[in-house]
Amino acid sequence: MFEFQRLHWVASITGVLEVIKQNVFTLIIVFIVGSRNESPYFIWLIGAGLLSAFGLGILGWFRFKYQLLEDEIHIHKGIFVQKKLYIHKNRVQVTEISAGIIQRIFGLVSLTIQTAGGGSERAVLSALDAETARTIVEVLNPKNTKGSELNSEFSQEEQQINAVPNEGEHSHTNLTPPPNHQPHSNHNPEWTLSNKRLLYLALTSGEFGIIATILGTVLGQLSDFITDENIQWIVDRIPLIQQPGLFFVLFSIGAVILVSYVLSIITSFVRYYGFTIRKIGNELHISRGLLERIQTTVPYHRIQAISSTEGLLRQPFGLESISIISAGHQQGQQQRSLLAAPLILGHEREVFFQQFFGSWEIAQGISQQSRQELQDSSQDFLSRVNESIIPSQNFLESNDEHELQLYAKPPKRAFFRYLRRPNYLWIFPFLVGSYWLPWLLWVALLSIPATLYGWIAYKDTELGLSSEHLYIRYRVLARKHIWVPKVRLQSIGTSQHILQKRKKLYHVMFSVVSGSHELSVRVKDFSSDTMNSIMNWFHR
């Protein structure tokens, strides 16, 4: 255990593949260029590239050594420059055990250790046997006293303890022990994504836009392929298209969208198949994936915030996805948040939070009823314009409604600002452009959806404070909710535009750590009284 060790030799294979994967764009470019001029150098070039990938992969495996100590792990790696990576368990944010296709062939796993901070190197042990990986995870997760409870990560038994929607809307959850001291319950709560949900998830994932863009670009590159003969060939076979030209363009756009939609369904399927989240002791264990089984471990005290997104396609069905924001991050990985529940019905969220985040306040968001009451009671206070007095009416009794202390919405005088804000997006290009292109006048019709969006955004923006947590609902195309513990707020800020000053309105910004960056949430056009109350809350 305390010796320097190499990884399993399979790591050299994954190393080779990794090198090839990193240079895949170079390879494609070389292929495109090479296929045009038929010189023999091209083949030599490809051969040399593959050979060096091989060499680098094997050398990389040879030079990679790790040593597990009592509470830290030392990694030596690097082919030409030796890098030494020492990770202490107190600095580990998230650990991830995954098994890709190659690892699965040999019955191995790959372990990724994520730490916080911008320049941190990612530590990936790409081929370990499952036993060792689990030992390392146990060592590196300090609060995990009951290591033996880590039941087999890759057991496929899918217990369907699905979150049963609670009938009572207001089940008062005053059972809120302070964080990190949760009583260890005998059963470990578990939530599984059912296959039906997975299908909905795949159908409504917004990823096809991204894939469509990529496909479109790739198709654009294949200009050699799109010749008159080929077009004619397609046109001959599809009776609907009699006119090449416009119809062909429409047809190919439709085809790109369809193909990318199917691709996005497949990727979501592969990514979230068998999604299970378990609470074990002081950790959350999330496992998912069809081809590559990924098991992520997040200690509770590493969770920076929780967010929930109701996508445009999902909101009409009352569906949303809940994710965890942590400071752990992987270099070069786009997706920074970690999904805790890829698809969940809005009313199940309450139960889900009770099971997994019992100590989080305002977990249910703000119910319609209390919203009404609070708004009525705070109406008179909002109309007062005395800035210096910090309002007391707005602070409710501490027992009331999941310990909600302050509820705020943008005031009525901000309504028109919300309505016209989305319109700025099109109006300036429009004013400039319509001088030359008169038909652009039709673009003015955009004001209808834009104003509607502004109206919805106004209705959706709200903020709630409890003694320890901050809750914000806002809209950036999709409706989002975010819960942040007060101790995780990195900074707080307000900003005021010269035009807002007349109406005494402020934007309020909250920033949290997310990966190596900050996640800054901004609520727009709040009254100065609310702003003062928020500042007051922050100082307490």
Place this chain on the structure above:
Amino acid sequence: MLEERIHPNAIPAWRLQFALSGLFLFSPAAFLYFLHTKEVIALEWVIGSAILAMVMYILIVAFLPQLRWSRWSYQVNDKGIQMRRGIIWVQHTEVPINRIQHVDTRQGPIYRSYGLSVIRFSNAATSHEIPALEEDLSQDLKNRITDMVRLVKEDV
């Protein structure tokens, strides 16, 4: 306005900075002149853009440093650091002491000649700066904040 102001020497220092960095405003004019020598466009365009650049340059160098200075204020106490700045967008930021990860000060050649330095506080997410404090003051502040941070036991 918060209690503390940044050092008044910031005004000449910024003026010098803007005077140097503002020179790039003339680059469109230079490019247009180049096009003019190739006989692509008329001389009027060159003159017009040069005049426009000149006016902007004068405005920036003459008024912006003073305006920016008068709108900058900050305050440091045992709870946190507050900063207030901005001419059109007035921003007010507050960083609690116990979130600060490290503090550093920095000084460029212009700032050094005016005896100023920049102090920057980084928390886990981002960093915030107070520009143009007197050298000694920024060192003091740095020590004070580091001392305060040392007392905090919380972890990210």
